[in-house]
Amino acid sequence: MKIVFVGAGNLATRLSLAMQRVGMQIGQVYSHTEESARQLAVQLGCPWTNDLSALQEDADLYVFSLKDTVLQEVISKVKPNSGMWVHTAGSMPMNVFEGYTRRFGVLYPLQTFSKGRNVSFDVIPFFLEANTEKEADYLKNIASALSENVRFMSSEKRRSLHLAAVFACNFTNHIYTLSYKLLENESIPADVLLPLIDETAAKIHSMSPSAAQTGPAIRYDENVINKHLAMLDDPDMKAIYQLLSRSIHKEAQNE
Amino acid sequence: MKIVFVGAGNLATRLSLAMQRVGMQIGQVYSHTEESARQLAVQLGCPWTNDLSALQEDADLYVFSLKDTVLQEVISKVKPNSGMWVHTAGSMPMNVFEGYTRRFGVLYPLQTFSKGRNVSFDVIPFFLEANTEKEADYLKNIASALSENVRFMSSEKRRSLHLAAVFACNFTNHIYTLSYKLLENESIPADVLLPLIDETAAKIHSMSPSAAQTGPAIRYDENVINKHLAMLDDPDMKAIYQLLSRSIHKEAQNE
CATH class of the missing domain: 1.10.1040.20 (ProC-like, C-terminal domain)
Incomplete structure (x- = not known):
């Protein structure tokens, strides 16, 4: 499974490193800021870009981990592909993806993350949402590889x-x-x-x-x-x- | 060494039990409320009273662990004796004892206490104050039997x-x-x-x-x-x- 990270902040840094640790392949990191993108890509040993039109198109999962204020705009600039798109935001509804892609959802880990501080993902509660039952199963498998504490929750809750x-x-x-x-x-x-x-x-x-x-x-x-x-x-x-x-x-x- | 506790609240409960655990003898517990006094005395296996004039007069240490609002008044009602008197309050100055007894000080453990919850005293920082160098040494020995983290600090700090x-x-x-x-x-x-x-x-x-x-x-x-x-x-x-x-x-x- 190949994952592209759109965003390279505190949460993206710790989540991508945790995913890599359990054997998932991080294919690419995007950040608006060249320095952030490069910094995380070096840690992951993967390519980086600060150009949304240069995003790899063959990944299985796209993790949008961005400030709420720019999430919608960035989503609208990414070319549709066959991967599943998820965001990691607590306060953003799942339907920000609607009309931009067919397979989407939310992967929200309830924790405070700092770039330089390692945390044990196995106890972090993950709250998931997905647009179809099939995507829900898909996302649940991913989250369950990271944590023992995984459940589904609506955007409103x-x-x-x-x-x-x-x-x-x-x-x-x-x-x-x-x-x-x-x-x-x-x-x-x-x-x-x-x-x-x-x-x-x-x-x-x-x-x-x-x-x-x-x-x-x-x-x-x-x-x-x-x-x-x-x-x-x-x-x-x-x-x-x-x-x-x-x-x-x-x-x-x-x- | 025999200790009398004047007060039977959260802090008095945990401190007296910790003192007993390190081998100090709790001679008596006083509380304004009969129920509180009895409840703590049962745990300690010692006498209790709700009458200040019935306080034992031969203890080495009197620990006043009371609400700030009543501390001064209770001190003024205790008959002078040869024991050292200390309070455990963060915001009360040491000189509340002045004029009522010759040997006095402060034994302030920086922690949150609940009656029913055990805590490890060895890591709790204790802040001491005493009216003479001799009393300071005396109090330091007592606090050091409870915790590895003991220091002196003025009332103002x-x-x-x-x-x-x-x-x-x-x-x-x-x-x-x-x-x-x-x-x-x-x-x-x-x-x-x-x-x-x-x-x-x-x-x-x-x-x-x-x-x-x-x-x-x-x-x-x-x-x-x-x-x-x-x-x-x-x-x-x-x-x-x-x-x-x-x-x-x-x-x-x-x-």
Whole structure:
């Protein structure tokens, strides 16, 4: 099986390397940016291009792994062929492919990817969608070679899943960034937070996050909350502190 | 060495059990609430009381592990004795003990504790403070029996550390709660998020959280952001999404 990657970002990098590791052949990498295309192609040992009209036409699978804002436009510029076309986006519907190709679907791995960081694909949940039952079987075989956690999900539900993932990952990671900044301001080494961060994530494997909640906000301890607010100079951080503390307290009262 | 616990909450529960495990004797547990006092005392196999005037007077260490709002008042009601008195609070200064006893300090373990969940104390960072060098040595020996990660820190710095911990743990956990709610609304099993949550926490062991940031907000992809905002009915969740997305983008531009 030969695969062409359209896109060479974080997700494309880790997914193509994982596919190669399980024996799939990556035939070519395309990226709008020459440097990104070459960088990934070197790792894969395959040809690259930054010209959509030079895409190989005989691949079995075309993986479109692009920013949402350019996905539709790039799809419209690729010549129809007999391969299956899939995208990897959480919030884009499957029907962006309609009218451009006959065999299409979605291959969405729910994970945070960085180019330079290896991750174990076998535990990553994959959410699939396909335009016919035959394509669904085809895609399921591919995903099952990568992960033990594969299921089908509609575009609409996947959109909600992606929104939840933005909270669980992107917002969580930004909260880490803010807490690191607070320690840097005081010249406290940030790695003292790692056992706390690890335990916070580990805890919800054995209890629900609402049962795991601790800290001053849950009982709305105004004493501590007001002292903390007075320590925050940055107006955005102050607003984040206020909003999240209120939301924690509201949640606890609803329990 | 005999220890009296004044307080029987999440932190008191896990700390007293950990102290007992390393061979320290817990002589008594006090809690304002009879039920809490008894519950912890049963686990420790020691006497309990809900009457401050019935506190044992011959202990070596008194651990005040109470809500910030009542700490000062409870301290003022305990009869002076020859033991060392410490509290376990992130945001309370050491000098709350001044005038009430001669030997005092702070024993602050940076971790999230729940009564029913065991945690490995050996990796928990402990932050100590004491009113004399002699008491500092005494307290350091106690903390070092529990953890390999022990250091001294002033009340003022500890306050900043506690603020950072509220972000890293309490706010992070609440973000998990919100993401779980989004999935529950769609009847998607929430455990599909666990590999993502685990990797988000694991990532910052090998890169800074700002380098680890991914998702639509970092490039301020208004396409996705507006679709997500339209999906959020709860005004607080909408406000949290907006504020955090803006903050992520601002942070990325400052890099």
